[in-house]
Amino acid sequence: MKLGVVKAYMLKELTELLRTRLIVMVYLMPSMILILFGYGIRMDVSHARTLIIDNDQSKYSRALTSKFEHSRYFDATVTQMSEKEALHRIKQATTDIIVIIPSSFQKRLLHGQKSEIGVFVDAAFPTRATTMESYVQGVILNAAQEATQNLGTPKGLIIINNRNLFNQAMRDEDAIVPGLIGLVLLVAPAILAALLIVKEKENGTIFNFYASALSKREFLAAKLIPVFLLHSVNIFILFLMATKLFDVPFRGSFTLYWLTSELYILISLSIGMLISVVTKRQIVAVVLTVIITIIPGFLYSGILMPISSMVGESYIEAHMFPVMYYTHILYDTFLIGEGLASAKTQLYLLILVFYALGMLSLGTLFLKKELK
Amino acid sequence: MADLEVHNVTVSYKKKVAIKDASLKANAGEIIGLIGADGSGKSSLMHAIAGVTRFEGEVCYGGVSYRSPKEAEQLKSDIGLMPQGIGLVLYDTLTVAEHLDFFADIRNIQKNEAFKTYRQKLLHMAGLTEFTNRQAGKLSGGMMQKLSLICALLHRPKLLILDEPTTGVDPLSRMELWEILDGICKSEGTIALVSTAYMQEAAKMARVLLFDEGEIIASDTVKALIDSVGNYTYEQTACENERCFSFDEHTYSLEPLHAPHTEPTLEALFFVNALQKGQTLPHIEIEARESQDEVPQVVMEAKGLTKIFGDFVANDHVSMNLHGGEIVGLLGANGAGKTTFIKMLLGLYPIDEGELYLLGQQIRSGKDRQKLKSKIGYVSQHFALYKDMTVRENLLYFANMHRIAVTTALSRINRYAKELGFEDYMDYFPHELPLGINQRFSVAAAMLHEPVVLFLDEPTSGVDTIARAQFWQILQGIKKKWGISILITTHYMSEAEYCDRVVLMKEGRKIADDSVKVLHAAHPDAKNFEEIFLEYYRSKR
Structure with missing residues (x-):
């Protein structure tokens, strides 16, 4: 490999990236995706608009309503209105939950009789509805437990002592942002790399490569190294955004995060390059790259659902794309911190290395130094 | 070896x-x-x-x-x-x-x-x-x-x-x-x-x-090649048989004609070759147009048009006019401001200074232009055709843009296809066709709405000899039958000779504006127009 030649080509690539302002895309796009999705995706429910109709107005019913009022998950309003009116509110989407306490609530409790609390949940979004439903149940059970204690009956035999590991506060940011890094670093470098060669084919400047003594490997190195270095900076930018802007904890080894990310960027670049080698038009290259990076990147990054819960085809597909292996290591470094001590991490790292080598050799294989 | x-x-x-x-x-x-x-x-x-x-x-x-x-x-x-x-x-x-x-x-x-x-x-x-x-x-x-x-x-x-x-x-x-x-x-x-x-x-x-x-049919020195077609080249005369073609003061015929022979040029090779292969070069006949719009005496009048890009003066007070039924060639080196000038005439660039009259009306705003759009036809340097539509679809699309009724449009498209000789290519995509055919149907697209003036920006660049010869026959036909005016830019100095008048531009300024005959008279030493052009460019600063 003639280093001087590669250096000259790289210099030209960098100058072009700067003068065509494509460099803006290198740094704006990843940060934008992180900000837009990081703030945009919400899985847990807080401040659900709750309408409580207290028909009893007793000590016990107030104890229950105050539980709702003091929870950060609910924005509770206690009013008097007919059930019909309340349901109308839910239809108009001005409220999410209706809780109806019957009129003889306290009396029946004290007499040890069964009492029914009416709960209506807006289930237009099923997952959100299930979450809200379980929150409501939790609050009511909690209130009931206290009530039974007050009544002098012996303490509940079973008490749930629940502890959430790795994401104790169950914060959405902690669950989503590392996955997003996996998505961003797959999409952004791939799109840039997809343009690199096909752009020269479309303009005709590819003849400079065809007609010169430049070898295929020199050409690819000259194309990939500048964008690789530029995108490497994103590893640090995204890390800072995750830990400072989204307050995601970082418990693992930074070196592991950094090196795996560099490897992952290389994979992403070689996917884009492979597309650039086989396509003839820039627009086709970009659309193709977006399709084959964003969709699997989203589905298999673990943002929407964990890979372990997938079955059948989706399980196989998830293992075909690099994003799953990388996000596993990402979640480990951010939330768990086991690092290379885990056999799974070691295996996944190895898979990523082979992935990178495989994609790069495919690109070199398919690149032809002649007109098609 | x-x-x-x-x-x-x-x-x-x-x-x-x-x-x-x-x-x-x-x-x-x-x-x-x-x-x-x-x-x-x-x-x-x-x-x-x-x-x-x-x-x-x-x-x-x-x-x-x-x-x-x-x-x-x-x-x-x-x-x-x-x-x-x-x-x-x-x-x-x-x-x-x-x-x-x-x-x-x-x-x-x-x-x-x-x-x-x-x-x-x-x-x-x-x-x-x-x-x-x-x-x-x-x-x-x-x-x-x-x-x-x-x-x-x-x-x-x-x-x-x-x-x-x-x-x-x-x-x-x-x-x-x-x-x-x-x-x-x-x-x-x-x-x-x-x-x-x-x-x-x-x-x-x-x-x-x-x-x-796809084959090399001859390989020799220029002189030998020219000599090989000497027998078939005559001074311009009327064709008596099928295997005969006249262009640019020469007539090429495989069968002997009663006319004196003349010194052939290298172009003759193409014509003779085409005739030998039995290609009957389509005779181009343009019919009179449908609408009876009167072509005014002065179609376009530009007074001191100026265009400035940043600190670069692309057009420096250029004045010229275009009369009815006249073909004017706009010549000049690359970057002399020809395309800029045409784009100002069309309103694609705003005019920085000067006055422009089109068909007797002064153009001050886009509104003035809107009324005249239907009177102007334009073919750009890079033929503005849609790659993913066939020739027929492209033409129909242009007809729609000009709000021509479908029946009229269809009949006109068929007529032009026949007259301009691209009938056989109607269902091909533009990129499958030679440049010469694309050029002809670009002109057809610009003529669909029967304009009274045509602006053509380098329509013949990269087009081969025979296609160019036929293209000029088309232009002459349009001028004769329709009586409209044509402003054309070209880098082929031989084409200047087919224009009624040429305007020479250099570094954004007009340096000559006269008929080829007058220019030849002013430069008696020049053998062809190319030499006149070079003389202008070398001497007058």
């Missing part, structure tokens, strides 16, 4: 054979010309020799033979290729100096004193010394081609392959390009293969290969 020997090279794309069994020989210092219609296989042969496309057959150069791009790899440092297309191999955002550095570096050239002197010499020859800091995207077409050429020359190739380096380049730049090439071939002993659409250039070549439909 010759220094370069090409044996039975065949290049095919999928099922289409681009060039079949081509062979040639060349020795050091020779310039070999490749001429022929577009799509006749010139580029494919050049790509094969340059080792950038797969081919069958064998190429031998300097004792090394190769049969594939892979085998050619070892010779790449001796080969220089300049593919077809203005500024094709240049990067828009890199400056002239950066290009030279880049091309030197990818060729792994030592940047020693000798290289620096050579680089300066090339820059000087190309007249680019003062423009080293200008980005390639901002150069004129001629400068781009000169830069591409010196970039291909930087590594002192022994085999130089230039695919239409002068197409779309003005006569002055063309001459300078040839001076560079001549000098290099003589001093460095380079073999140059050059394809060209300008027949005057062929005269400078040692030998000329004539291509036709």
Whole structure:
């Protein structure tokens, strides 16, 4: 490999990236995706608009309503209105939950009789509805437990002592942002790399490569190294955004995060390059790259659902794309911190290395130094 | 054994054979010309020799033979290729100096004193010394081609392959390009293969290969080639038989005519070849147009039109007028401001200063123009056709844009297709057709709404000889039958002779405006219009 030649080509690539302002895309796009999705995706429910109709107005019913009022998950309003009116509110989407306490609530409790609390949940979004439903149940059970204690009956035999590991506060940011890094670093470098060669084919400047003594490997190195270095900076930018802007904890080894990310960027670049080698038009290259990076990147990054819960085809597909292996290591470094001590991490790292080598050799294989 | 020997090279794309069994020989210092219609296989042969496309057959150069791009790899440092297309191999955002550095570096050239002197010499020859800091995207077409050429020359190739380096380049730049090439071939002993659409250039070549439909049909010196068609060339006269064609004061006929013979030009080769193959060149007959719009005395009048881009004056107080039923040629070097001027007339650029009258009305705003749009037809430098629509669909689309009723549009499209001779190509996509056909149907698209004035911006660049001859017959027909005016820009100085009047532009200013006859009278020494043009460009500052 003639280093001087590669250096000259790289210099030209960098100058072009700067003068065509494509460099803006290198740094704006990843940060934008992180900000837009990081703030945009919400899985847990807080401040659900709750309408409580207290028909009893007793000590016990107030104890229950105050539980709702003091929870950060609910924005509770206690009013008097007919059930019909309340349901109308839910239809108009001005409220999410209706809780109806019957009129003889306290009396029946004290007499040890069964009492029914009416709960209506807006289930237009099923997952959100299930979450809200379980929150409501939790609050009511909690209130009931206290009530039974007050009544002098012996303490509940079973008490749930629940502890959430790795994401104790169950914060959405902690669950989503590392996955997003996996998505961003797959999409952004791939799109840039997809343009690199096909752009020269479309303009005709590819003849400079065809007609010169430049070898295929020199050409690819000259194309990939500048964008690789530029995108490497994103590893640090995204890390800072995750830990400072989204307050995601970082418990693992930074070196592991950094090196795996560099490897992952290389994979992403070689996917884009492979597309650039086989396509003839820039627009086709970009659309193709977006399709084959964003969709699997989203589905298999673990943002929407964990890979372990997938079955059948989706399980196989998830293992075909690099994003799953990388996000596993990402979640480990951010939330768990086991690092290379885990056999799974070691295996996944190895898979990523082979992935990178495989994609790069495919690109070199398919690149032809002649007109098609 | 010759220094370069090409044996039975065949290049095919999928099922289409681009060039079949081509062979040639060349020795050091020779310039070999490749001429022929577009799509006749010139580029494919050049790509094969340059080792950038797969081919069958064998190429031998300097004792090394190769049969594939892979085998050619070892010779790449001796080969220089300049593919077809203005500024094709240049990067828009890199400056002239950066290009030279880049091309030197990818060729792994030592940047020693000798290289620096050579680089300066090339820059000087190309007249680019003062423009080293200008980005390639901002150069004129001629400068781009000169830069591409010196970039291909930087590594002192022994085999130089230039695919239409002068197409779309003005006569002055063309001459300078040839001076560079001549000098290099003589001093460095380079073999140059050059394809060209300008027949005057062929005269400078040692030998000329004539291509036709994927085969080399003749290979000889220019003189021998011209002599071979002498028997078929007559002074212009009426055709008496089918196998006969008249153009530009010559009549070509395979059967003897009762007319005196005349000295043929290289163009004659194409006409005679077409006649020999039994192609009856379609006789072009334009019918009168449907609407009875009166064509006014003065169609367009420009008074001191000025256009300024930043600190660059593209048009400096240009005044001219266009009368009814007149063909005016707008000539000038690349970057002289011809396209800018036409774009101002059309309202594609706002006018910075000056007055413009179209069809007797002064144009002050876009509103004034809107009413006149239906009276103006325009064909741009790069034919504005939609790649993914067939010829028929393209034409229907343009008819719709002009709100022509469907029945009228269909009848007009069919009529033009027949008259302009592209009837057989109606269901093809533009990129499948030769440039000459695209050019004709672009004109048809501009004529659908029956305008009273046509603006044509370099419609003949890159179009082959026969197609250009037919194109001018079309224009003459339109002028005669429709009585409309045509403003046309071109780099073929021979075409100036078909115009009623020519306007010469230089560096944004008008330097001449007269009929060709008057200009010839003023320059009695000039043999053809090209010499008059060069005289204007050299003398008057």
